[in-house]
Amino acid sequence: MDKSLYGKELAKYKLDYLGGHENIDAVLMNPDIIIYDKGIVISSSLNKNFIYLRWDKIESVVYYRESTEKIEIDYEEQKTVTLEKADESTDVMDMLLKIKSASPDTEILEKAEIHKNSKEESEEAFFPLDEQDLRIYARLGDIKENVMLEAYKKWKNYLSKTLRFPFEAEISEEQRGGSLQEGDKLTVLSIDSTDDLYGILVNIAKKKKRYVFPLCDLEVVDVKSENYLPVNDYSYWFTNYR
Incomplete structure (x- = not known):
């Protein structure tokens, strides 16, 4: 051969x-x-x-x-x-x-x-x-349908090891009221926790104010950064696989 x-x-x-x-x-x-x-x-x-x-x-x-x-x-x-x-x-x-x-x-x-x-x-x-x-x-492995807590845990572990903080992001989804709206640019500081309904929550800053916000509604501003693909993959999964 x-x-x-x-x-x-x-x-x-x-x-x-x-x-x-x-x-x-x-x-x-x-x-x-x-x-x-x-x-x-x-x-x-x-x-x-x-x-x-x-x-x-x-x-x-x-x-x-x-x-x-x-x-x-x-x-x-x-x-x-x-x-x-x-x-x-x-x-x-x-x-x-x-x-x-x-x-x-x-x-x-x-x-x-x-x-x-x-x-x-x-x-x-x-x-x-x-x-x-x-x-x-490949990242989630064999997770049974509707076992979201296990999926969130795997995503949180993966993203905690992969993402480089802080990084700039933009709200990519329409928001219902509140001071944060689609198109707002902000800084992602760290991963906070997970939520049954909203998935992975991150700590963010907009000007001098800080919030806890769903990662699934964010898009990394710098498409060439090492953070872009992991966040995009997570958001795609959250929208299509849950």
Whole structure:
């Protein structure tokens, strides 16, 4: 295997290979799943053959959030390679992020079930995941639906370690009355606490006055700062995932 053909190695993961490619007609336990600049390579010391999937040959990558996480890579004409998480230390979301970073045009989908009626009948649906969705999944891990306190705790821990205070922000959402209104610029001083309804609360200053305010209603002024993406991701999650 001439690795120089694939470009730079970006990341390596361990997932079980369940089949789907003519080069390896067998199940492989914990082969190397390597993300390169030009595609994905699946190889194992237990098999002389390997699989190379170029980005331009991959049609989509489908993520299954089940008791055992699974990925299906659809390539060429109706061919599918199936990979399944076997080691708890494997971060599937990080792998999907690396795929999206290496090949932005590759479509990443998540399988979900849509409940049709009260009889619990459902049908499968597939929703696209962009890079922001993948970052959020990677940060929150496996949190059950509607368990907001656990999600808030994870966000608070992450943002406490990531954000650099103080920083300038602007109120991005309409406010109902009060002295703070949409478009106001202010200084974010620190994280204060969490609230069941408003999520993460931060200490802010506007001129000489100080307030406690929901982070979800703020946008970092400097879009190039290291604070912009974490705050934007949190606000996006608060609006779309709660």
